[in-house]
Amino acid sequence: MLQNIRVVLVNTSHPGNIGGAARAMKNMGLSRLVLVDPQDFPSHEAVARASGASDILETAQVVGTLEEALVGCTLVLGTSARDRRLPWPLIDPRECGTMACADAGAGAEVALVFGREYAGLTNEELQRCHFHVHIPSDPAFSSLNLAAAVQVLSYEVRMAWLAAEGQRPKVVKEEVGSERSSQPSTTDEMELFYGHLNATLVEIGFLDPENPRHLMSRLRRLFGRSAVSRTEMNILRGILTETQKAARGLAYKRKSAPEEK
Amino acid sequence: MLQNIRVVLVNTSHPGNIGGAARAMKNMGLSRLVLVDPQDFPSHEAVARASGASDILETAQVVGTLEEALVGCTLVLGTSARDRRLPWPLIDPRECGTMACADAGAGAEVALVFGREYAGLTNEELQRCHFHVHIPSDPAFSSLNLAAAVQVLSYEVRMAWLAAEGQRPKVVKEEVGSERSSQPSTTDEMELFYGHLNATLVEIGFLDPENPRHLMSRLRRLFGRSAVSRTEMNILRGILTETQKAARGLAYKRKSAPEEK
Numbered sequence: 154m155l156q157n158i159r160v161v162l163v164n165t166s167h168p169g170n171i172g173g174a175a176r177a178m179k180n181m182g183l184s185r186l187v188l189v190d191p192q193d194f195p196s197h198e199a200v201a202r203a204s205g206a207s208d209i210l211e212t213a214q215v216v217g218t219l220e221e222a223l224v225g226c227t228l229v230l231g232t233s234a235r236d237r238r239l240p241w242p243l244i245d246p247r248e249c250g251t252m253a254c255a256d257a258g259a260g261a262e263v264a265l266v267f268g269r270e271y272a273g274l275t276n277e278e279l280q281r282c283h284f285h286v287h288i289p290s291d292p293a294f295s296s297l298n299l300a301a302a303v304q305v306l307s308y309e310v311r312m313a314w315l316a317a318e319g320q321r322p323k324v325v326k327e328e329v330g331s332e333r334s335s336q337p338s339t340t341d342e343m344e345l346f347y348g349h350l351n352a353t354l355v356e357i358g359f360l361d362p363e364n365p366r367h368l369m370s371r372l373r374r375l376f377g378r379s380a381v382s383r384t385e386m387n388i389l390r391g392i393l394t395e396t397q398k399a400a401r402g403l404a405y406k407r408k409s410a411p412e413e414k
Numbered sequence: 415m416l417q418n419i420r421v422v423l424v425n426t427s428h429p430g431n432i433g434g435a436a437r438a439m440k441n442m443g444l445s446r447l448v449l450v451d452p453q454d455f456p457s458h459e460a461v462a463r464a465s466g467a468s469d470i471l472e473t474a475q476v477v478g479t480l481e482e483a484l485v486g487c488t489l490v491l492g493t494s495a496r497d498r499r500l501p502w503p504l505i506d507p508r509e510c511g512t513m514a515c516a517d518a519g520a521g522a523e524v525a526l527v528f529g530r531e532y533a534g535l536t537n538e539e540l541q542r543c544h545f546h547v548h549i550p551s552d553p554a555f556s557s558l559n560l561a562a563a564v565q566v567l568s569y570e571v572r573m574a575w576l577a578a579e580g581q582r583p584k585v586v587k588e589e590v591g592s593e594r595s596s597q598p599s600t601t602d603e604m605e606l607f608y609g610h611l612n613a614t615l616v617e618i619g620f621l622d623p624e625n626p627r628h629l630m631s632r633l634r635r636l637f638g639r640s641a642v643s644r645t646e647m648n649i650l651r652g653i654l655t656e657t658q659k660a661a662r663g664l665a666y667k668r669k670s671a672p673e674e675k
Contacts (some may be wrong), residue, residue: 177562180550205555240596247573260604288569289576291443296468303566304558308549308566313506315550359653359658371649379640390634392620399618401659 155314157257160303161222161266168193170270172202172210173300178208181307182314186213187222199305201354202300202340219278220344221408223264227380228256231266231274232302233281234295239276239370242378249286250309254317261337265306267399280370281340283377285314334384342386346393347373353393356400416575419517420446422483422527423537423565429454429641431531433463433471434561440467442568442577447474448483448525463561480539484525490528492535492543493563495556500537502546510547511570515578531560543551595645603647607654614654617661621633 160178165171171194175186186209190195194215200207205322216222223229230249233241244252251262266282268274279285288297288305297305338346351369354360382387421439426432432455447470448453455476461468477483484490491510494502505513514524522526527543540546549558549566556571558566599607612630615621621629644651 157546164572173423173559173562178557180551180558180562204555204559213480214518245573246569268579290441291497291572294440296435296466297441297565298437298465298561300559301562303440304562304565305569310568312506354653354656357653357656359656368649375640375642375646378638383415385632385636388629392615395615395618395620396657396660399657402663410568 154254154257155182155260155310156184158183158253158263158265158310159187159189159222159226160307161189161219161264162191162299162303163189163219163222163266163278164269165191165299166193166270167299168196169202170200170299171213172199172204172206173195174267174303175199175203175209175308176206177300177304179203179209181304181311184203184209184212185308186210188213188215189219190217191215194402219266219281220341223281225262226264226340227261228252228263228264229282229340230264230284230286230306231279231280232268232306233282233285233287234273239279239367241279241374242283243285243287246286246288246305246309247312249284249306249309250313252284253310254313258317262339264340265303265310267299267302271296276370281375292350302344317330335382337380338383338386342383343376343381346376346381346386346389347400349390349393353396353400356397415515415519416443416571418466419444419514419524419526420448420487420569421454421568422448422450422481422525423560423564424450424480424483424527424539426452426560427454427531428560429457429460431560432474433465433467434559435528435564436460436464436467436474438561438568440470442572442643444568444571445470445473447471447512448485449474449476449477451479452476453640480527480542483527484542485525487525488522489513489524490543491544491545491567492524493529493541493567494540494546494548494559495534495541498640500540502540503544503550504546507549507566507570508573508658510545510567511572511574513545514571514573519578525583526564527572528560528563532557536559543657547579573612577640596643598641599644599647603644603664604637604642607637607642607647607650608652610654614657614661 160174160183162171164172171191178186199210203210230253253265257263286306288302290297350372355362421435421444423432423435432452439447460471464471491514518524548568549563551558611633616623
């Protein structure tokens with residue numbers, strides 16, 4: 154179950170932090186590390202700080218973009234400082250652990266995403282996350298070391314996992330994962346949907362591509378928290394396709410077409 | 415209240431870990447560090463890893479024995495691997511946080527004690543502790559980095575402190591419910607939306623009113639679980655209105671209209 158949870162580090166500067174994160178993960182029983190565009194990797198410093206967790210560094214996946222790192226994921230939890238301009242569903246590390254374990258236990262792929270040492274995640278990256286996790290630090294000194302942040306979230310995942318071991322009602326598993334059609338859409342499927350939605354909104358004149366404001370991010374937030382199933386995704390994509398046809402004057406001719414033509 | 419809680423590091427080898435511990439403490443609002451016979455302190459490496467928490471290093475108390483470090487304390491919580499020959503009351507980090515905050519809140523002096531990087535606390539030192547705290551690591555790779563262990567316990571102290579302050583649940587509330595626009599739509603607003611959605615889907619030819627099957631009930635299920643806010647509702651209703659206009663050939667004329675007209 155813990156193997157369904159990946160830790161994603163975005164654009165890390167210091168290899169020591171990658172090693173420290175690997176050690177924290179392994180201590181807590183996590184094993185899948187994904188590095189998005191690390192500045193210095195592989196590195197001796199990472200191995201030194203990993204202190205026995207170098208197997209996690211060796212099997213780490215290195216990718217170029219966050220999008221690649223999230224392929225297959227249906228739950229993406231990104232660490233964030235609290236004061237973002239963008240309002241987003243915000244949870245604490247304990248809720249993060251519970252949520253990650255519940256989904257991973259039902260067979261879903263989950264990502265815990267950590268940003269750059271000094272700048273965190275960009276707003277664009279944060280919008281790819283379903284929930285933002287805020288580690289409740291002292292506002293006067295709020296920035297945790299990267300490996301320390303990985304330690305806190307990994308710890309909460311393990312606490313939730315230990316609590317769920319033996320306690321987890323089997324019914325929940327069956328309910329959530331019984332048929333493929335009721336499984337949540339993956340991150341990449343959601344991205345295709347957002348692309349289609351964006352194009353359609355431009356086409357019907359609702360979205361001005363030169364002045365998009367916060368429209369798409371608001372819609373991402375709405376659909377992002379809904380765990381859209383595959384069946385529902387098929388319906389949403391179908392609606393978009395028909396909307397585009399209608400906007401192009403190719404609407405399906407119904408027996409009782411409205412007066413307005 | 416948090417100032418009644420001291421962190422005691424016993425015979426630490428690596429100054430980097432002292433710095434990392436100071437940073438973890440300050441992030442979580444703790445300020446009192448006591449060093450028992452540190453091997454290398456003060457040190458530039460400690461200051462570098464403290465990364466802004468060097469005030470904690472400067473005010474750290476350096477003593478020769480654990481006994482001196484614990485003067486005045488009525489509750490001493492010592493980190494320990496689980497498999498000790500010595501049977502002792504064993505708690506997890508969460509219980510440690512709750513216990514430390516309860517006593518500190520009542521005015522008592524509390525110590526969180528951490529042992530050497532490789533050997534931990536001796537049996538004699540462990541016997542000076544009222545409780546042993548075990549961080550639930552993977553038995554196959556159980557030894558946490560010292561600063562990481564300080565991070566976990568400090569985090570649990572802060573979580574307990576925030577809960578005691580009655581502050582913790584605020585985080586989520588503030589984000590989700592601060593303004594009227596982020597309040598969820600009412601049942602009647604949702605019904606108006608479903609009516610509008612139904613009409614629009616018929617108009618674009620996606621929904622056959624004579625054979626509606628489960629389409630609307632599936633969409634009700636999707637939006638029903640999303641707690642659609644008022645702002646989001648305005649967006650969704652706006653999209654439907656524009657879709658209807660587009661389907662009626664009244665689409666807003668964009669500079670770059672699609673080829674299909």
